[in-house]
Amino acid sequence: MSELNSQFVKRGYWVNRSLEPTMRHTLTTETQTGIIIIALLAVCTTLAMTQLWNLFNFSYYRPRAGVRPAKGFNYQHQALVRPLLRPSSIATDTSKLLFAWKGTALSATARAEAVAHILMAIAIITGPVAAAVFSSSVATSTNVEVLVDNSLCGILDLKEDTSILTSQAYIQRVLTTSEQYVHRCYLPESASPSGCNIFTRPDIPFTARNTTCPFSSELCASPAIAFDTGLLDLNDHFGLNLANEDHVKYRRRTSCAVLDIENRVKVAGASELPPNYLGRAPLPGEQVLIYHVGTRNDDASQRINGTFALSLTTANLTLTYGLLGLTYRPHRPQHNSLDPLKELTRTDADTTLQAVKKGNIMYKEPIEDPVFSAHQATEVFDVATAINVTMYKSDAPLTVLGCTDQVSGLPNDSTFESFPNASKSQAILLKSLMYAANTFGIAHMRSLNASSFLGNTGQIDSLPSDQWIFEAKRWIAIELTAHQIVISDHTARNAVASSLYDRFPATQAARSLCSLQKMRKSGGFININIFRLALILSFNLIVILLEIFLFRFLVYLSRYKKLLSPRINIWVQDSILRLRRRSYETLDESTWRNTNKRVPTLADAEHIRNFQMKDLTSPPSPSMSGQKAVRPIMTDAAQNSLPDVTYSTCRKRPADAADEVAAMERLTQPSCSLFDSVSGSTAASSDTVPHVVQQVPRYQHHDSHRLRPSTWQ
Template identity: 35%
Template sequence: MSEVESRFVKRGYWVNLSKGPIMGQTITTDTQTGAFLVALLAITTSLGMSHLWHLITFFYHQSRADGRPSDGLFRHQQALFRTLPTPSSLTADSIKLWYAWRGVGDHTLARSLPHTIAALLFAVGSIAVSVFSSSVASSTDLEVLVNSPFCGIMDPNSTSWQSYLNVVSSEGTSYASSCYRAGSLPSRCDVFSHSSVPFTTESSACPFDQKMCASPAVSFDSGLVDVNDAFGLNLHASDRVRYHKVASGNVLGRPPLPDEEFVKYLYGNTDALDFTVSQSLLNANANMQIRTSAVWTYVFTDENDFVPIPDLKRHDADVTLRFILKNSIMFMQPVDDPMYSAHREVKLLDTQGENNTRFISDFPGSHQMCVNTPNGESCTALSGLLYDYSNETIPGANQLQLAVLRIVEQAALIFDNSVPQSYIVEDTSDSRESITEIPDDQWIKETQRWEAIVWATHQIMVTDVAIGPAVRDPLSQQFVLPPTNEQHQNLCRMQKMRKQGGFVNFNYFGLVFTISVSGTIVLIDLVLLRFLIYLRKFQQALAPRIDRWTQDSVFQLDRRAHEAQGNGIWKDLDNEVPVTTEGIELPDLLLETLPPPSTLRPLTSTQLVQSGERTSFQTLLSETQTQGLGLSDLEPRCHGPGPHILRDSDGCTP
């Protein structure tokens, strides 16, 4: 059993309804396109988080820009925030500021540590967001939608399916052995949406007349399973179908008779024969392999080749009689298991001339179908297969649900407990075809395995409808019917299977959410901090805090430093980038500090400010430079039209 071929995988957008109508939206691409989208996601996420940090830093700077006098650490921190540092840069620079201002400012550690912690938390959050964005894409153990041009069902009126049935039976037996068990499963089990269909195993009463049962019965019950889960169908909630299968079995034993040469078993009539199954003991004595023969009868049809005796007759279940011809298989120990009961001793002479003792040995099903209807769930009775699923037998079912029921019914009709041909005990025989000791409940393990094989073959046959039975067995092409109505055409596009590689699935919601949120954050940052912030009306609405954002820029701080040294006359003081009034050369800034600031003396010269323009004062700087004025004392404070005379640091006099 191999996974679906790549040529049958649907590319593009589809909805995995098992994950919901929102989170189930999926885009399936090849690995090359997937790698491009993964890279795009990584870049988009990185940009979004970077610009989000810019916005956080901007609003934090604005919340602190209240205009009150503060110490040097505060001014340095505001200048640092104005540079829009990365979280790692803010962490490092905050530590530098704390170290430089320790012992000088008040509570420097308490004022620096929150910035460091916030930056580190944001960095961790960025990593978490990156992990989330990577989870949007998955490239292993994928659930993909089947899209095959060979979709079709086996012709129910044909009986020449043997080639296809043999292939499905063989693959189902192998798959059940590997995948219908507890514990870790091999990768070959990652074929269907769910590797197996769970069922319970319980002891039950004899399903026939009590005298027919040589042992207690065992029952295998799947409960009502959703066909979406059992077979990987992708049906909407309103189209859901549930399937309930119960199989009960026991051993119909009899004691051996003396001098038997040919045995006929009569458990009901088959065609014109006066027995159900026969066995030649001459052939049995020469055969050391288990052989199987089976007959069956169905409740809701009169076209049965086998009519069971009254003691085996059931009116609420289909009956399968499985004859296990053990022939001359031998056991190394007495066996009390009712299926393999062996107590007669046989002496064999081995190659060493020694005698060795060996022992020669001396199954109804019910189905229930439920569909979701506008008036609630509608179910058939737990009984045999109906053969005719329509609105009369299951009221309220829509045409798509009826199409699903017919496909499930076809699988259940063809592959029942008479199909499995292998036995666990055959795997335990030694080189002399003798079977080692087996437990008393071996027959339960055997029947449990048969039930697993039945479910495995059902999984294969239902999924083959969408892929095409002829893909699995080319010889069956002539017996395959293409979709003949809208419902079957829809079913061709509703089959999910698993794929281990070669494709990438993207969660459409996660992809759109990540790109949309990141794009919105980037757009807000660019529009707000790169455009709106410099519009005059926007500045007036947010003044005076927004003015402090402008004045804390590195260009404004550089302008102030040059003004403090009397370098040039500056204009555009309200803009992010101030410039000199003339194209002059500016010397390097001094490495020495200026003398302590002192009170301004009355000025002996004036500098006019042109209408509507702020400018610096070269003459003023020349007269006041020797007094050691601070940077804030040198900034002109006059606004508006008309000439003004700068008197001191307290204001302007017209």
């Protein structure tokens, strides 16, 4: 059985009803389209992570921005936060700050906040990884469940005029496909996961346990084994996508045991059999074994006084196993191929007899299995070693297994009288299940797994003592796989089954089933979970919009809530553009407009030049004469004793902007730059991180000429 053809895969939106209600909405796309969607989602998530970082910095900065004096470390840390640098830069520079201030009386709270900021930056650095993880959780690209969309859909509808050859051809195809699938996906020694991703469930689960004889105890030659599928749901186990009100569930229980038929066999001449019963003319003196466990419902001309007949000549010349199954159904007599003994009949279950023909197969050691029992020692010449070796023949040329089948949840006949409330869709599915149950039972099994151990000479090294149980498990698996194939075949007619599915759906219920089958595809398609996609996109959009409009809203709110105004003003003043503008104003370099806006501007024709270090160096203010030139360390008590220093008001730009002499004079006069009023040098003149050991007042836009002395190291 091959994977679903890509042309039958439904592209686009559909609802996967096997998932939770919020996770059902699915978008199936080809791999190329899905990759583009995931890539765009990853880009959007990365952008949202960047905006989230900006929001975090704003939230971190705002409560710490105040007009009261604070440690210099706090202002330096805030100076790093305000430009909204990249997380890697924040992590590196904050680490440098902590190292530079390690010998000072820095509070544990300040250090903890800085470390937390570093950790947050590291977390944001991993944003691309998080984006990839979040984006990948949205999509499934391996062994995806897809909805079948096939214009050749046809509901199984066996007609009275369907030929036996056509039906047998379909049955043989399904059984052959089921055997191959079970060999790949059910047997532990040959499991091949790559070939099992066809149905939504690679296998149908069932349990096996020992039980009592399902018939009269004197008929069983071995303990019985019981198989139970539990309640099977066509949605969960067979891949249908039915609505809740159309669910169909059923249960299959099977019990098998080896029958004691030693006293129910007789020897007869082959000539006593109906003509052509053996498929050939009987040989002179040929004998047959006739087993009597019931009467076969054969044509009267081919009926024998027994159940199974085995030619001893054929058995001695055959080096392979053979199977022959018969079924008795008390509630569906039209499907009966056997009238069993009274001891084998039950009113609550179907009875199946499976005869195992063992031919002249030999084993290299005795076999203890009740079906394959072999203890007859015989000498055989081994061509390879040129010596006689001891081999063991089967104790009996034929063994019969008796099984009972109980199916719950299916009607006894096609009238559906036991299911009066079944919907039209359910009636169609129940009919398909009835066909599968009647056609692909244990009686229809054609092979044994033991045949795989046979060599060309008809010899087997050994078989375990429970080989018959393994064979029964394999038959149950083949039966359930056949049910899967029959249920899924309605969406894709094939050449063999074309005459069985050639009635195109005539009702709405039948047509709806054509778009309700799910299968698996190992590649070529991607399923996108719409709920997760919408959740991530919504989060990203909220973060982006919040980053764009939060500040505007707070500015608007600060007009009415005066408590918010100082911190919002500080955030605006400490922006890179505002600080740059104030630096130029200290040198009277230019005339600025929109100084109260987020982006200050210059006059249209005005040009400015880059700063030089000499531009930022000013001599001590005349008002500072008589004070010490440098104060390396200043305690908090000493700080409180220092007077405030008031500089003269910054001079306006002279009327004659071209006067070079006036420009040079401006550079030699005290300015409004933020420099150390004690040492007479600006804080920015050092290549290392300057730090102050006393509290420093925040620089406000209205007190740019009134600076409190501070001591920087």
